[in-house]
Amino acid sequence: xxxxxxxxxxxxxxxxxxxxxxxxxxxxxxxxxxxxxxxxxxxxxxxxxxxxxxxxxxxxxxxxxxxxxxxxxxxxxxxxxxxxxxxxxxxxxxxxxxxxxxxxxxxxxxxxxxxxxxxxxxxxxxxxxxxxxxxxxxxxxxxxxxxxx
Numbered sequence: 351x352x353x354x355x356x357x358x359x360x361x362x363x364x365x366x367x368x369x370x371x372x373x374x375x376x377x378x379x380x381x382x383x384x385x386x387x388x389x390x391x392x393x394x395x396x397x398x399x400x401x402x403x404x405x406x407x408x409x410x411x412x413x414x415x416x417x418x419x420x421x422x423x424x425x426x427x428x429x430x431x432x433x434x435x436x437x438x439x440x441x442x443x444x445x446x447x448x449x450x451x452x453x454x455x456x457x458x459x460x461x462x463x464x465x466x467x468x469x470x471x472x473x474x475x476x477x478x479x480x481x482x483x484x485x486x487x488x489x490x491x492x493x494x495x496x497x498x499x
Contacts, residue, residue: 354410354444356451359400363392365409369402372409376434384432387416397459398428401452403435403444411435411444415452419467421485426495428456430466449477453498463499470494 359369370384390396403411412434419429430452435444456464467487468474474496475481484492 353405355404356447357402357404358455359388359391359402362402365402366392369400369409369412373412373414373432373434377432379432384414387414397456397461399452399455401448401455403439403448405439410439411448413445413448413452415456415464419465419487421467421487421493421495423483423485423495426465426482426485426497428461428464430464433466433468445473446477449474449479453478463497465498466496467493468496 359366366385366388370381370388373379373384374381387398388400391399398415398417400414401412402409412432414431415428416431417427417429418424419431430449433445433448453464456462465482466474466479467485471494479496479498482495482497485495487493
């Protein structure tokens with residue numbers, strides 16, 4: 351794991367376009383939407399950032415923080431979004447390290463609690479996240495909302 355590098359996008363702003371493309375390919379959200387959020391972070395108009403794990407110059411994991419991750423509970427903010435680790439790199443603690451990194455970074459900026467929506471059960475609990483409630487998102491079925499205090 352020590353060969354991997356964990357960064358915020360502010361540490362390597364020159365990879366913004368590459369990062370936006372990577373997230374777009376994983377989640378299908380328009381690249382422009384990622385670029386807009388990343389630009390706001392890089393311009394320091396928000397502290398809601400983007401966190402990446404690199405293997406050399408290859409992005410192998412990442413996540414972001416946004417105001418709302420497509421659910422009706424606008425009071426539950428900010429939200430961790432787009433959590434993804436490349437399949438060949440899974441089960442090495444990369445997602446957990448990124449989650450811990452974002453929690454600590456947000457806390458250092460006075461932002462706590464933070465939330466995330468997911469259909470996973472049993473994964474986020476390993477990293478101190480607690481199930482909070484079900485929320486209605488864009489899918490017909492409600493999805494799980496977690497909190498990290």
